[in-house]
Amino acid sequence: MTAAVDLPPIRPRNGARRQGFLRRLFADYGQECVVLGAIVLLFVVVTFINPRFVNTNNLITIFSGNAYIAVAAIGMAMVIMTGNIDVSVGALIGVLATIAGTLAVSGYPIWFALTAPILVGMAVNTVIGVLVAYGRIPSIVVTLGALSILRGGLIGVTGGTWITDLPPDFLIAQKRLFSIPVPLIFMIVLTVAAFLWMRYSAFGRSIYAIGGNPEAAVATGIPVERRLVSVFAIHGAFAGLAAILFATQLQVIQSTVPPNLELTIITATVIGGVSILGGTGTVIGSTLATILFATIGSALIFINVSAYWLRAVIGLLILATVLADMLRRRGRA
């Protein structure tokens, strides 16, 4: 990759301070460590109460059923890092899943049904990106509008009916590769790839630069408008991938996505350490946060708490994480 700009590395390499590795890790990836700690703690506690919790099948169900949220959160993390937001992604995933399913049952080749959502997602979000970058409309306004348009379009096209009789080859989320469920592979590979790309490529670094200080980014010679459009387009591609996982995990495709899916995705991103003010965070954090939510959901069932309390517990946990993060940041400042 040709480096258009030379940004300094996150912090200078300093071999002499090798013993401070843990401290450095915590300073750079504090929020990720907190979330990981919460997951581990949750596992230990719940396993004490009900040993069946750490059953492999259960774990796989937890993780792969929520992988699509983690995949969508990767794109969301990039958008939020530039200091923008997208509240329409839930509706977009619904639309893209419907497109994939409709193509699959209408006799189009499977590969086509599985690539179309990615391309359409990119196209839709390119329009959103252009409106944000060149139309100078705040992203929350554009995506609020897009939310209405996509949601209305989805209901209009499907009329609320479910898509059934999906061809078996289409249901890739139910398959396994080397006995690992496909959604899990998607989640891990995409997270690691996106993390490395954002940390080491010039493009990835410019995402942080734009979010950290847009004016400085312009002064550095980063084509901010073009980058913003690209980031939204990439986010659309991840929404397409998420839609494919969502569409192929069951035998039917419901015409509705889980309510407030966009808020779940945004929350996972933010809890994972991506600052809503832009400029900081990693996609490892957002994936860990998705896993945390999924673990909480399953844990409640295993310790016999009514599922009706699930959201209250998640809400309380989000609040605790946010407050802990704020206190940690203030302590460091």
Place this chain on the structure above:
Amino acid sequence: MNWRALIRHETFLALLLVLVLVVLSFQSDRFFTVANLLNQGRLMTEIGLIAIAMTFVIATGGIDLSVGSILGLVAILLGVFWQNVGMPLPMAMAAAIAAGTFAGFLNGFIITRFRVPPLIATLATLALYRGLAEGISQARSVRGYPDWFYVLGQGEVLGVPTQLWILFAAAVIASVILAYTRWGRTVYAIGSNEVASRFSGLPVETTKLALYTASGFAASLAAVIFVSRVSTTRSDMGTGIELDAITAVVLGGTSIFGGRGTIIGTIIGLCLIQALKNGLSLAGVKGDGTIMLIGAVLILAILVSNIFERSGSR
């Protein structure tokens, strides 16, 4: 006031509203009737109350995503206080509204004391309050309220739906506060430049705390009216209402970055959305087509107003 003062977002929006009303009344004879318009007013009161409080919040550069969840929580608490705890209904109403107002206060407390960005703080309490509503209700609904309670949501006073009087009063009071009081100017000042406001000795934290509390109160009031209108309580009430309210506020010309916005703009935005919803459904357009159109109107309105503003300032 000279004619230049009229070149602003609210004027364009009002013209658009008139245009929409004219076009829609040609599409269906049932649209431009007093009965229909009053009924539409009934339907927009809940979003309206929330949107009025939201105008203040957004004008400070903040946002409150938890209002829909507060609405759901208050509705559930109203039912529980009345039926399960056995309070008399007026007391249950007061207690539920107090709880919802406290929920708003808690938002403000988290935002001002811990310096959590409003979007994050209210995203967290959105999950928390809705979760509490679900947990407390265990998916049971409460019905069978006494007849007098329905006056609020289904009755009329002087031939106008009861809740429309409440919305009207709220809009007038809010306009006066925002436009003519020192407190209202403080709201704009915070939205334009929070740091400068703080250095100018303005009560930034107190104002914000009061605004989020007021937002909780507005959502609680909307909840009671909602329950009275639909005669039942469910824990999923008000889901997504925050986005409807924000749409109305932003369409009404309030800048999402703060510092600019009027109550009259919000009300016009609200009327425009409701007129489109109702008029198009009477004209035979399905509900989903209307939702799409509202989304497009939102984006276009802001785009056009941006273009005008840019050409005007140079």
